Amino acid sequence: MTAEPPTRTTPSGAVASTRSDTDEVRVSMNAAPGESGGSASARRCRLNPRAHPHSHGHARGPQRQPTPEPRPSDSGEQDSGDPGASLSELRCLFRWLQKSLPFLVILSAKLVIQHALGLAVGVGLVTTFFHVNKSIQMQVFLQGRHEKLHCVWLLLLLVSSTLLLYYTFLPQSLYNCLVFLSPTIEPLGFWEVLWAVGITNFILKFLFMGIKCLLLLLPTLLVNHQTQGRWLLLSEELAQTYQAVAPAPLWFRYLVTYQEADGAPALTVGVLLALLYLVLKLLGLYGQWTSLIKAARIFLKNERAGxxxxxxxxxxxxxxxxxxxxxxxxxxxxxxxxxxxxxxxxxxxxxxxxxxxxxxxxxxxxxxxxxxxxxxxxxxx
Ligand SMILES: [Zn+2]
Ligand SMILES: [Zn+2]
The missing domain is CATH 3.30.40.10 (Zinc/RING finger domain, C3HC4 (zinc finger))
Structure with a gap:
């Protein structure tokens, strides 16, 4: 490994290695006085005993093309060296992980205790979402045979979990995010924005799931199975558009905000990043808009399968x-x-x-x- 850079880079090293083909004794003699390349190649010869018979064999033969020969042995050495090095690095990393595992366990326990409320809220939101989502699909599938009482229960579940969540975090006024306003969290750092955006996303899902429950509760005279499907499609597309727009003001504010101490460059970079984010957002919204228009067309057109x-x-x-x-x-x-x-x-x-x-x-x-x-x-x- 150590022999590689000098033999390749310095021309003197190249000369030394050419000579090593013709006469090895002269190489070590030449290199000894001070040339780093020469000494390195000599070390290589000592390190790799297999190279000796190879070069000797050529030395005894006709000396017409001495230069190209050392290259294969060089590259061979490099290839055989790399996997070993990466393996030892991996082993080092593994040993480090093994040593610090107890500390990592202690640290994660501390983090879990510290953020117990947040984690509980996350688990509650995810389980409520999956339960209600599956139940609504089942009720739609049952059509005329679906239970109105079950739909009422789902609606109550959604409303109560939303109210409970907003009540628990009342000082943060997270409900502001629903109408594109900022919550009262100071300072509004990265994790705070992520928290507010995540909660808002779930609450918006709950809101539109509640609308779907209401659709199921309407009498079949108003919404029959044909129109129901179209209503469900439209409400889901509207929900996705709303969800795409909702986090934009928060992220924009976060990207633009800068510390007074950072000065003007930080403000310029912040504005630039916020504008880039806006462009990205608008591109995403364009795709969402076309699919909403498509859904609206299907909603207006009463097409049947046959x-x-x-x-x-x-x-x-x-x-x-x-x-x-x-x-x-x-x-x-x-x-x-x-x-x-x-x-x-x-x-x-x-x-x-x-x-x-x-x-x-x-x-x-x-x-x-x-x-x-x-x-x-x-x-x-
Ligand atoms: Zn049938
Ligand atoms: Zn058929």
């Missing part, structure tokens, strides 16, 4: 819907001529894009939010 089926088409399929195994309600015939109830095939199309019987593609895109799902994506910036 066309109303005739009596003969229903009779041909045995007058029984293959999905619900009951009599047809508003039968719809798909392009493949398979007939299903309107409600059954609408529910199927919330998740799949092909016919349940023959797998013929009936729609080009699955509008996944129609099944009442809420995106678990945590919008932190």
């Amino acid at each position: 066309l109303a089926a005739t009596r003969s088409q229903c009779a041909e399929s045995g007058d029984i819907c293959p999905i619900c195994q009951g009599e047809y309600r508003e039968p719809q015939a798909l392009v493949c001529q398979h007939v299903f109830c309107d409600e059954c095939i609408a529910l199927w199309c919330n998740r799949e894009k092909s016919c349940p019987l023959c797998r013929t593609v009936i729609t080009d895109k699955v509008h996944k939010w129609r099944d009442g799902a809420t995106s678990p994506h945590l919008q932190i910036y």
Whole structure:
């Protein structure tokens, strides 16, 4: 390893190594008086005994092309040296980790105790979100058979957890973030912004999940299975747009803020970073906006999976819907001529894009939010 830099960089070293091919005794003699390159190559010879017979063999043969020979042995040495070095570094790191493990355990215990409330809030929010999200999807899937009481319970759960959270952190006035204002946390550092943004994201999810619960509670005369899917899709797209905008003022303020002591350069850099963030945000919002417009178009257009089926088409399929195994309600015939109830095939199309019987593609895109799902994506910036 130590021999590498001199033999490659200094021209004198190169001369020395050429000579080592022709006559090794002369190399060590030449190098000894003070040339670092020479001494290094001599050391290399001592370190690597395999190099001796190799170079001797060539020394005895015709001396027409002496220079190219040392290169392979050089590179070979380098290749065999590197993995060993990285392995020993890894071993060092492992030993360090092994030694400091007890301290790391003590430190993490301290951090857990210090932030116990924050961690409990995080776990509570995540479990509430996943429970309510799954329950809403189940209630949408059950359609006419869904329990209104369960929807009321979900709504109460969402409202009470939101109120409890805001009450617990009342001095921070985190609810300000919902209307693009700053919370009263001073100073507003990185972790404080992350905290406020994370909480706001969850509360916005809860808010729109509450709206979905209300949609499920509305009588079927107002919202039937067809319109319900479109309402759910639109509310989810609106929720995602809101969630994308909500953290922007907080991060902008954080990036622009600077300490008086840092002076003008810090302010300039801060403004520049905040502008870059705005550009990034606007690009992201443009994508979100197009998908919201698409959702609005679907909302206004009452498109169905197929066309109303005739009596003969229903009779041909045995007058029984293959999905619900009951009599047809508003039968719809798909392009493949398979007939299903309107409600059954609408529910199927919330998740799949092909016919349940023959797998013929009936729609080009699955509008996944129609099944009442809420995106678990945590919008932190
Ligand atoms: Zn059916
Ligand atoms: Zn089919």
